[in-house]
Amino acid sequence: MANTSYPASYYAASANPVPPRPALQDDVETDVCVIGAGYTGLSSALFLLENGFKVTVLEAAKVGFGASGRNGGQIVNSYSRDIDVIERSVGPQQAQLLGNMAFEGGRIIRERVAKYQIQCDLKDGGVFAALTAKQMGHLESQKRLWERFGHTQLELLDQRRIREVVACDEYVGGMLDMSGGHIHPLNLALGEAAAVESLGGVIYEQSPAVRIERGASPVVHTPQGKVRAKFIIVAGNAYLGNLVPELAAKSMPCGTQVIATEPLSDELAHSLLPQDYCVEDCNYLLDYYRLTGDKRLIFGGGVVYGARDPANIEAIIRPKMLKAFPQLKDVKIDYAWTGNFLLTLSRLPQVGRLGDNIYYSQGCSGHGVTYTHLAGKVLAEALRGQAERFDAFADLPHYPFPGGQLMRTPFAAMGAWYYGLRDKLGF
Numbered sequence: 001m002a003n004t005s006y007p008a009s010y011y012a013a014s015a016n017p018v019p020p021r022p023a024l025q026d027d028v029e030t031d032v033c034v035i036g037a038g039y040t041g042l043s044s045a046l047f048l049l050e051n052g053f054k055v056t057v058l059e060a061a062k063v064g065f066g067a068s069g070r071n072g073g074q075i076v077n078s079y080s081r082d083i084d085v086i087e088r089s090v091g092p093q094q095a096q097l098l099g100n101m102a103f104e105g106g107r108i109i110r111e112r113v114a115k116y117q118i119q120c121d122l123k124d125g126g127v128f129a130a131l132t133a134k135q136m137g138h139l140e141s142q143k144r145l146w147e148r149f150g151h152t153q154l155e156l157l158d159q160r161r162i163r164e165v166v167a168c169d170e171y172v173g174g175m176l177d178m179s180g181g182h183i184h185p186l187n188l189a190l191g192e193a194a195a196v197e198s199l200g201g202v203i204y205e206q207s208p209a210v211r212i213e214r215g216a217s218p219v220v221h222t223p224q225g226k227v228r229a230k231f232i233i234v235a236g237n238a239y240l241g242n243l244v245p246e247l248a249a250k251s252m253p254c255g256t257q258v259i260a261t262e263p264l265s266d267e268l269a270h271s272l273l274p275q276d277y278c279v280e281d282c283n284y285l286l287d288y289y290r291l292t293g294d295k296r297l298i299f300g301g302g303v304v305y306g307a308r309d310p311a312n313i314e315a316i317i318r319p320k321m322l323k324a325f326p327q328l329k330d331v332k333i334d335y336a337w338t339g340n341f342l343l344t345l346s347r348l349p350q351v352g353r354l355g356d357n358i359y360y361s362q363g364c365s366g367h368g369v370t371y372t373h374l375a376g377k378v379l380a381e382a383l384r385g386q387a388e389r390f391d392a393f394a395d396l397p398h399y400p401f402p403g404g405q406l407m408r409t410p411f412a413a414m415g416a417w418y419y420g421l422r423d424k425l426g427f
Contacts, residue, residue, distance in 0.1 A: 001331040003063065003206055004060065004065065004206065005061075005062065005063035005237075006061075006062060006065060006069065006186075007070065007337050007339070008272075008335065008337060009186075009258070009260075009335055009337040009340075010260035010292070010296065010298070010334065010335040010411065011068075011069055011070065011184060011185060011186035011187075012069070012186065012304055013335065014184070014187075014292075014294070015186050015187060015190060016119060016187050016190055018063070018190050018192070018194070018241075019245045019407055020233060021059075021062075021104060021203050021204065021205040022204060022205070023205065023206040023207045023222075023224060023225075023265045024058065024204040024207040024222045024224060024225035024226075024227070025224045025225050026225050027225060027226050027227075027228070028056060028202075028225070028226075028227050028228070028419075029138070029222070029227075029228045029229070029232075030054050030055060030202075030227060030228075030229050031048075031053045031054040031229065031230050031231065032044075032045075032048055032053050032055045032056070032230065032231045032233060032383065033055075033056050033057075033058065033218075033220050033227040033231075033232050033233070034055060034056070034057045034232075034233045035057070035058050035061040035091075035209045035220065035231035035232065035233065035234050035235055035236055035240075035243070036057075036059065036060075036066075036234070036236040036237065036239070036240070037057050037058075037059035037062075037064065037065075037189070037193060037203055037205070037333055038064060038065075038066050038067060038068035038069075038235065038236075038237065038239075038372070039122075039188075039189060039192075039231075039368065039369065039372035039373060039376070040055055040235035040361050040372040040375050040376055041059075041069040041195055041233065041239065041361075041376075042057070042063075042068075042189060042192040042236035042376070043108070043192070043195045043372060043373045043374075043375065043376020043377065044235060044326070044375070044376035044379045044380055045376075046059050046192060046195055046196055046199070047376055047377050047379075047380035047381075048199075048380045048383065049073070049196060049199035049200060049201050050152055050199065051380065051384060053380075053383070054200070055196070055201040055202070055203070056201070056202050056227050057196065057201060057202065057203040057204065057207070058204055058207045058209050058220060058222060058227065058384070059136035059203060059204065059205045059206075059207060059267065060206070060207065060208035060209070060236075060239065061197070061205065061206065062205050062206075063189055063193040063203065063205065064185070064186045064189030064190060064193075065239070066228045066236075066237065066238060066339065066340065067237060067238060067239075067339050067340060067341050067364075067368060068185060068186075068188075068189045068368075068372070068390070069185055069186035069189055069339075070185070070186075070258070070337060070338075070339030070391040071185050071256075071258075071339060071341075071368070071369060072182075072185075072258060072278075072280075072288045072289075072290070072298060072300045073128060073182045073183050073184060073185045073278070073290060073298060073369075074180070074181075074182050074278045074280065074288055074290060074369065074371065075105075075109060075126060075179075075180050075181040075182060075183065075278075075369055075370055076126060076180055076280065076367060076370060077102060077105070077106055077146070077177060077179060077180060077370060078102040078103070078146070078367075079098075079102065079152065079347075079348060079349065079367055079371060080348065080364065080365035080366055080367035081346065081347045081348050081365075082142065082145065083088065083095055083098065083102055083145060083149060084139040084141075084145055086098055086099075086117045086348070086396070087099075089091075089119050089346075089396075089397065090395070090396065090397075092392065094392055094395060094396075095223070097389065097392040098392050099149040099326075100149060100150075101374055101378075101389060102146075102149060102151070103146075103150075103151045103179065104166070104370075104374050104377075105370030105371055105372070105373040105374040106179050106180065106181070106370045106373075107179075108370075108373040108374060108376075108377060109183070109188070109369075109370065109373050110122070112192060112195065112373070113129045113183075113188070113190075114311070115189060115193070115195075116194070116195040117191075117204075117211075118187070118188060118192065118194075118195070118196070119186075119187060119191065119401075120183045120184045120187040120188040121182075121183060121184045121187070121292065121293035122181065122182075122183050122192060123181050123182050123183075123276050123277075123278075123290075124178055124179075124180075124181040125176065125177070125178050125180060125181055125275060125276070125277035125278070126176070126177050126180025126181055126182070126277060126278045126279070126280075127157070127162070127165055127166060127174050127175070127176050127177075127179070127180075127277050127278070127279045127280075128142075128172075128174055128175045128280060128282055129162065129166065129168070129171045129279055129280070129281045129282065130171060130172050130174050130175075130281075130282050131171060131172065131281055131282065131283065132172065133168055133172060135172075135282040136172055136173045136174075137306055138176065138282065139156065139173070139282065139309055142175065143156060143175060145199050150276040151179070152175055153177060153179045154175060154176065154178075155175065155176045156173070156174075156179075157173050157174040157175060157176055158173050158176055159172055159173055161173075161174075164274065164276065165273070165275050165277055166272070166273055166277070167271055167272050167273075167274075167294070167325070167327075167381065168279075168280050168324045168325065170318040170323070170324065171281075176277070180277075180278070181277075181278065182278040182290045183369075184292070184293065185369065185416070191367070202308070202360040204222075204225075206221060207222045207223075207224075207225070208223065209221070209222060209236075209243055210222060210223060210243075211243075212232065212244070213356070214354070214355060214358065216356075216357075217229070217230070218231075218232050218357055218358060220232060220408070223313070226372060230357065231357045231358075231359065231383055232357065232358045232359070233359050233360070233361075233379055233383075234247070234360035234362070235361065235362075236356065237341070237342045237362050237363070238253040238254070238340035238341055238342040238367075239253075239340065240362070243362070244354070247350070247360060247362060248348045249400050250324050250344065250345070250350060250363075250398050250399065250400050251342045251343065251344050251362060252339055252342070252343045252344075253340045253341070253342055253343075254303050254304065254340065254342070254343045254366075255303065255304035255309065255310075255338045255339065255340050256300060256301070256302060256303055256304075256338065256339060256340075256341060256366070257300060257301065257302045257304070257310060257313045257316055257317050257336070257337075257338050258298060258299070258300035258313075258317070258336070258337055258338070258339070259298075259299050259300070259313065259314055259317045259318065259321065259326065259333050259335065259336045260292070260296045260297070260298050260299075260333070260335040260336075261296050261299075261313055261330040261331045261332065262296065262331060262333075262334050263294050263295050263296055263299045263305070263335065264291075264295045264296065264297065264331065265295075266295065268327075269291055269295040269297075271327075272291070272297065272327075273290070273291055273386075276291055277290075278290035285301070285302070285303060285353070286301065287299070287300070287301035287320050287324065288300050288301065289321070289324070296318075296334070297321070297325075297328070297331075299317055299320065299321040299324075300317065301317060301320050302316050302317060302320070303366075309338050310338065313336035313337065313338055314333050317336070318333060328401030333396070341364060341365070341366050341368060342362055342363045342364065342365070343363065343365050344363035344365055344398060345398070345399050345400075346396070346397065346398060347365040347369060348363070348365070348396050348398075348400065349361060349362065349363050349364055349365070349375065349393060349396075350362050350363040350396075351378070351379075351390065351394050351396075352394045353382075353392035353426040359379050359382060359383065361375040361378075361379060361393075375393075378390050378393065391411065
């Protein structure tokens with residue numbers, strides 16, 4: 001069987017050392033079989049193990065191979081569609097439940113890092129940067145909205161204040177969320193995997209799930225083995241393929257691109273981001289950036305619908321970086337990579353159950369670092385018979401893409417072009 005290794009990213013090059021993990025070559029029995037060793041799967045496994053379940057995790061490649069080990073590394077609260085949009089869609093009662101959970105994922109990450117002593121360069125503080133007065137007005141409304149749900153670690157930044165936290169002349173203001181922040185995402189996943197194993201969980205790498213045999217005692221088949229379980233958690237997200245056709249029909253993998261510079265001097269790094277906060281702008285097709293532990297600038301942006309890998313990632317992202325920071329024109333790019341996230345039509349996560357014993361969460365729509373950690377807790381609660389929070393997500397309406405899988409990519413790209421044009425024109 002082919003051995004799938006990590007992409008040539010900065011994260012893979014700077015990952016903490018980990019022991020090799022075997023591929024599944026036997027028939028095993030467990031309480032819960034988790035498909036996917038990204039954040040959703042690892043978070044689910046940890047919560048289940050802490051509550052006495054026997055857990056087996058199947059990973060098609062390596063721990064954190066997908067979006068969990070390739071993303072921008074930013075801890076951003078709420079969902080890809082905010083609580084006010086949810087409230088208009090489902091009403092105040094369900095929105096209250098979801099709103100109460102919107103800031104929990106970041107707390108779970110910090111609890112995991114502290115409890116299991118995970119070395120992942122955790123830093124506090126995230127900035128939403130406004131490019132227009134309209135975007136600034138949206139941030140003012142967002143602050144009021146989040147404070148209504150008890151989230152108070154927020155500060156609006158006027159033009160003078162945002163210059164103090166990011167050396168970019170484009171911004172008219174912003175909002176600082178001190179419960180936001182950033183991490184080395186692959187090292188977070190590797191640390192969580194080690195925590196899973198410390199509690200008796202078993203992780204098999206290079207062990208893709210190729211078929212699920214549904215029924216009262218479902219079985220997950222891999223190329224060289226199988227897992228019989230009482231419950232299955234499907235946590236493959238954009239890397240699930242067509243393993244579960246009814247999930248593939250309502251979602252679309254999309255690619256995002258990231259670059260990492262060579263290490264910057266302490267003086268230059270401090271001049272760009274003096275407080276070492278991470279930043280994302282408020283455009284629909286947003287740019288995001290932060291400093292790493294060794295003073296590189298990680299800069300990401302752009303979306304490729306349908307998850308094709310661009311031929312020259314640096315050519316796409318470097319101009320965006322230089323627009324924000326022209327002072328980096330002579331800085332070398334050491335790494336450039338792409339990773340897939342899973343988009344839903346509503347841009348809200350899809351959570352549910354197939355039959356009585358197959359649970360899933362997918363479709364973070366580019367907002368997954370915090371949500372996936374919450375999802376693991378919610379899925380574990382449901383398996384323990386506490387389904388109120390699970391049901392709040394499961395009851396969100398979801399729709400297939402117009403035209404089915406054949407047309408979902410061009411329709412989504414047209415929508416992105418429209419909103420990108422609005423960003424450029426300042427609408």
